[in-house]
Amino acid sequence: MMAYDYDVLVVGAGIVGLATALALTQERAGLRVGVLEKEAAPAGHQTGHNSGVIHSGVYYRPGSLKARYATEGAAAMVAFCREHGLAHQVPGKLIVATSGAELPRLAELAARGRRNGITVEELTARQILDYEPAVAGLAGLRIDSTGICDFGEVARTYARLAAERGAVLRTRSEVRAIERRTDGITVRCADGAELRCAVLVNCAGLYSDRLAQLAGDDPGLRIIPFRGEYYELTEQRSALVRGLVYPVPDPAFPFLGVHLTRGIDGEVHVGPNAVPALAREGYHWHTVRPGELAETLRFPGSRRLARQHWRYGLGELHRSLSKHAFTAAVQRLLPSVTAADLVRAGSGVRAQAVARDGTLLDDFAFAGFDPGDPTSTRRLVHVLNAPSPAATASLPIGREVARRALAALDAGG
Structure with missing residues (x-):
């Protein structure tokens, strides 16, 4: 049986990956959670390069994940900023x-x-x-x-809160290889580190399709x-x-x-x-x-x-x-x-x-382990499409991804 360094390992320290890590630590005390980030600090790409708008959810197709998570997330984001003293306005x-x-x-x-x-x-x-x-x-x-806020500051606050609950953020840790076994997953990083986990969560944003392929899954799409x-x-x-x-x-x-x-x-x-x-x-x-x-x-x-x-x-x-x-x-x-x-x-x-048919995916998209589908990929959860309003919706998205990851963990991978 593989000895795990982490129960759940999250790849990507953008706002979605950090919201997922925070949700995991809130849902289950003592869970060993790691976050890998290839840059020197979190929130360096999409999270840190946007207009900072807390979207209301008015644009999105009723019943879609974007509509549900944006409306829920907007209220949650304002409450989070207020609770933690982060600059924001509505x-x-x-x-x-x-x-x-x-x-x-x-x-x-x-x-x-x-x-x-x-x-x-x-x-x-x-x-x-x-x-x-x-x-x-x-x-x-x-x-x-x-509303408006600084999503980079929000993400760094997620990271701090998750760390206070035991999560470990490893920066300058670009994933180069993923080995899947029946009893766990081994991740090899560019710095030579070799990390073992029970469940791997792909929140790699601009590289989410590539990471899915690295793990042996065909995402059926490309990030453009x-x-x-x-x-x-x-x-x-x-x-x-x-x-x-x-x-x-x-x-x-x-x-x-x-x-x-x-x-x-x-x-x-x-x-x-x-x-x-x-x-x-x-x-x-x-x-x-x-x-x-x-x-x-x-x-x-x-x-x-x-x-x-x-x-x-x-x-x-x-x-x-x-x-x-x-x-x-x-x-x-x-x-x-x-x-x-x-x-x-x-x-x-x-x-x-x-x-592949040229369609721009309009909704958030997840793949990998699905607790409702016993034939789904085991030990992996992928966030394949999380553009705007993902920052607004990061708290409910994080809870959903954490739910899938914990279900995969409980299922024994």
Whole structure:
């Protein structure tokens, strides 16, 4: 019988992996939990490169995991920040229709939000100005429950709380090999460490598909990295935006469009767009990893996605390369803004799962051990798709992943 270093070993110290570790330690006292992170500190990628919005859940298909976990997670996130003294605000947000063609989609969005249990106030053009005097629109929705916080700080707090309950975070521990046996799993890291566990949990984000393959599982999808590029309003013009302002999203895509976000630091972030990144950690155009790019291009889902949505992609690419085009997109919401009012800010990379037929996975996706399916993969739990609003929903996602991991542990792997 294998001697375990950990009962459950989590790969990935982003906000989802750390929420999972925290949930495991809360659910079962004395459980030996380890977290592996390839970087020098947690929350270095998706968790630390986003707009910090606590999403209400208004966008997501009723009954979906995103709808359930976002609405539950938004309330839980605000309560968590309040309990632990983390900077946060709940300013609410506007979703604004700027053309007649968007009005039916705005009405459907209001109905969807109400089906998800969210309070939605419908606004006229005049009422929009009561909240955001510089914003133009034909009609809008007001969502009071939308908030902002620093998700990197939230994740570090998860890590601290989990450590206080006995969890061990190992940084600079990139996973290089996974050996599955009937009595356990051995993980080999780049630093030479060899760790044994009863159950392995894959929360590797941008590398979740690759880790699943490393463990011998075919995830049936690939992570395609999309870079989101942000601008900020200059300090002199930041007063143009009081809170959070979003366009009406295109229902064909899981991206919310260029929006305006006043963060907890008072700076107004503008963006992001969504362009294919040339590396999984491709935060800039000059960051190219030929092997990763070739892997993406070889995947049939990538080619089908490009054929289906090339017009949308060209528009995003144009806004990435042209500040004038990006400014024009912002002016739909904020007519008085000029290119001189916008300065380049940071970028983030979204780990978007794409199926072989080119479909963008719209919901959170888990694989591996399923307590309801005795034929499912044993000793492994995979989080294969957890883009936005995963940070908002991290507490309920963590509890779900922990539930699956503990069920796998109780089943003897």
